[in-house]
Amino acid sequence: MGNKDFFDEEDKKLIQAEYDSLVNNLIRCNKPGDREVIDKAFRIANDAHWNMRRKSGEPYIIHPISVAKIVNQEIGLGAKSIITALLHDVVEDTDYTLDNVKRDFGPKIASLIDGLTKISGTYNKENTASMQAENFRKMLLTLSDDMRVILIKIADRLHNMRTLDSMPEHKRMKIAGETIFLYAPLAHRLGLYAIKSELEDLSFKFRQPHIYDEISAKLKHSEKKFYALINKFSLPIIDKLSKAGTQFDISGRPKSIFSIWKKMQSKNVPFEEIYDVLAVRVVFEPDPGIPEKTQCWNIYSMITDSYLPKPDRLRDWVSRPKPNGYEALHVTVMGPEGKWVEVQIRSRRMDEIAERGYAAHWKYKGDSAQENELDKWIKKIRAMLENPLEDPMEFLDEFKMNLFSSEIMVFTPKGTLVSLPKGASALDFAYEIHTEIGNKAIGAKINYKLNPISAVLMSGDQVEIITSDIAKPEKEWLSYVRTSKAKEAIKDALKTETTNRIQKGMELLESKLKELGVSPNAEVVRKLMLAYDVPNKDELYSGIELGIIKLDNLKKIVRKTPGKNVIKYWELKLIGSKKETREEQDKTEKIDRNVPFLLRENVENAEQSYEIAECCNPIPGDEVLGYRSPDGPIIIHKPKCPVAIRIMSNEGNRIIAVKWAIHKLVSFLARIEMSGIDRIGLVNEITNIISSELKVNMTNINISVQNGIFEGTIDIYVHHTKDLNNLILKISNIKGIENVKRVEDFSK
């Protein structure tokens, strides 16, 4: 490096220490020469990133070294992946090119790094949404040649999340959103449980810092009691297992913050109730003479000798592993002090698969092993990638759905198992069996009962498809199916149908023109398009075939001399679209990303107005973010709103920081929901509190009473979350009220 050296002794020491902690703790890198190549990769990366710093001020090279550490120590990948991780940012950020990588490390490492490097080329600004989707797709495409790319990408994301403060501010929300939207589910799908929980927690911590802090403080507070209970519970089990001569570890770990919050939300219960279920893990060293499954059940039997099992909470992932390869036996038992304890029983091998996921899965997979559910999933994703949907955004949604949907298992009439995503219909099943069966389907016998093809299937259903030769796919069918296989097949069939129609329409037109003695040239077709007001030839032809376009005045139209109309039409279109682009750019430049946009009272002629999103209805006091919509106001969302999370992930560049300014005059609509046991005077008490005591403006109250249970919602105008919380508190103190909470989405 001939340039000036900006790193001081301290920087150099830090780099060396970080690198030492990587190479002194290497696992599975014992082939001769491994260490030399890792050192070489480090030297080259260190030179290339020399003098570069992250936003936090630390030398940039710390990031690639840390990613390499995660890749090796937490995911369990070997030398090639470590080298790739060390070099993963050089091609994108430095002068060291992909050709250099190929020259210095060979084609394999070069192709891994290429998979990690974002799409180059010039995408225009308006297209950031599809660019992000396209980048993600590019990364997934490497699934077809090397899974390691995805695993390294997940490690890269994990380190970026651990050090989110070192990322530029305007990127943070985008990164946190993408993480919860795609990377955490992806890590989960690949069986990386520990990494998945950490990604969720980190994303949550950034998106909703207040709630995160609150839960983590409560966790800390109850830590001592937690471990005391776990110990008390474990003693009899330790005793029994030791006497039986089993080698094992037993440990209890508190639930992750994000998973606690998710449960609190979905079950609408307080922290204490979620926290009440303890979880303990027993990991045993398998005895080679006995099948692991048998050993799991033996341990199950020893545990249930001491504690009574909860009958409906037995989960056997040993007999049939989860689609991502997870194996374990889960049982919930009644522990000391009347608390439920979930016990997970796993062998050392199962535990490694659970913790390290995909990488460990391959290590244990013998040649004779049958096709695993994870392999099947990867095959599906590959098929999707080989047959990409034209719109990258649509692809992203499709992929996302494939990540989340847990599988259902249904049977053919002959008893063959077919796995489908949750929510799949009989039509999905038909296409899964064969495209032709799908195309000809008219109904389904589900467990011997006749059902429409749109019927949603449940795990365990036996399905027989009824076909007819005259049946053919309809457009509505697209809304019946969930699998991309079925969707593609229906689209193909519809396309073929359209193509046939266009062909027939064209032939029809040609024969009519022939009768008039006119040859069907481009000029004639253009006249017709203009006369019938259709945008293209295909619509003209298919309109003719369908009889929508009647060729009554054909003669008149064809004979007409061409006017200037045609040209004018196109000119207008061009001018129109140009203008839009210019306006769009103006708006972009007006907003400074680094200064939060202040939400004052919306005034007319303001440079930029804003709107409150209807999906989450934030009010002053709530944490909020802004989405700069392409052609209008800034939309204000809560960071936890599902719509906002989707936007963050797909159009992160349109997210801006916003802040509530003081609202003394304006108030915001909020809704609360309550339930309880009805008694005389209850409603009166509620309305009294709202109108007289608190003097808030109530617009709507809705109450129903059934079998003595009272349920209701109230719409009110408030200035701040403080008003709302105050009101919720007051109402919850009324005798008979069991539950009061704020409603986020009014449409539900």
Ligand code: MN
């Ligand atoms: Mn990176």
